[in-house]
Amino acid sequence: GQNIDQPTEMTATEGAIVQINCTYQTSGFNGLFWYQQHAGEAPTFLSYNVLDGLEEKGRFSSFLSRSKGYSYLLLKELQMKDSASYLCAVSNSNSGYALNFGKGTSLLVTP
Amino acid sequence: DTAVSQTPKYLVTQMGNDKSIKCEQNLGHDTMYWYKQDSKKFLKIMFSYNNKELIINETVPNRFSPKSPDKAHLNLHINSLELGDSAVYFCASSQEFGRGTYGYTFGSGTRLTVV
Numbered sequence: 001g002q003n004i005d006q007p008t009e010m011t012a013t014e015g016a017i018v019q020i021n022c023t024y025q026t027s028g029f030n031g032l033f034w035y036q037q038h039a040g041e042a043p044t045f046l047s048y049n050v051l052d053g054l055e056e057k058g059r060f061s062s063f064l065s066r067s068k069g070y071s072y073l074l075l076k077e078l079q080m081k082d083s084a085s086y087l088c089a090v091s092n093s094n095s096g097y098a099l100n101f102g103k104g105t106s107l108l109v110t111p
Numbered sequence: 112d113t114a115v116s117q118t119p120k121y122l123v124t125q126m127g128n129d130k131s132i133k134c135e136q137n138l139g140h141d142t143m144y145w146y147k148q149d150s151k152k153f154l155k156i157m158f159s160y161n162n163k164e165l166i167i168n169e170t171v172p173n174r175f176s177p178k179s180p181d182k183a184h185l186n187l188h189i190n191s192l193e194l195g196d197s198a199v200y201f202c203a204s205s206q207e208f209g210r211g212t213y214g215y216t217f218g219s220g221t222r223l224t225v226v
Contacts, residue, residue: 042217043201101155104154
């Protein structure tokens with residue numbers, strides 16, 4: 001099995017930077033993913049990390065430390081439309097490479 | 112449009128009924144999945160198929176039976192529906208298998224309400 005922990009809720013101000021942390025415990029680690037899910041919609045892929053370090057993609061960046069079992073998603077220049085749930089998910093070879101999701105972090109961006 | 116499409120989008124039914132949810136992907140992906148998202152928004156895997164073969168079968172009541180007639184389709188049949196089955200069910204597909212996955216494409220979800 002594996003434990004994936006992330007904060008339940010966060011609030012940040014439009015234009016600011018927010019960091020959403022995720023810790024995990026797993027064997028056979030094969031990658032960590034971040035997804036965004038707006039209310040009533042399907043999750044959409046944001047980022048993938050399999051090696052240590054930072055992956056940058058526009059306003060969003062994701063970091064991974066495999067030795068610490070730790071990742072974060074960094075959102076810069078927050079916009080109101082970034083209000084959504086952010087899901088951390090881990091792939092491991094022991095469960096057929098399927099993604100196991102954390103419970104998600106609900107981010108509210110305020111004016 | 113290339114996508115993962117699932118039908119119906121909404122399903123309201125009475126306890127004890129049998130229902131099916133259909134899923135089709137035209138992305139040429141090898142692997143398909145069913146996930147259940149409960150009222151607390153926790154997304155939990157139920158089944159995974161790779162090229163029509165069952166790969167993952169999590170602890171799911173045997174009232175739930177997936178069927179994959181070909182690698183582009185993965186349907187979910189549920190017998191004797193219970194109140195606790197109410198949730199949003201997501202179908203997803205991915206290209207890579209065995210060498211790791213490079214992200215899923217999700218269907219738009221089926222909101223099942225059992226009354």
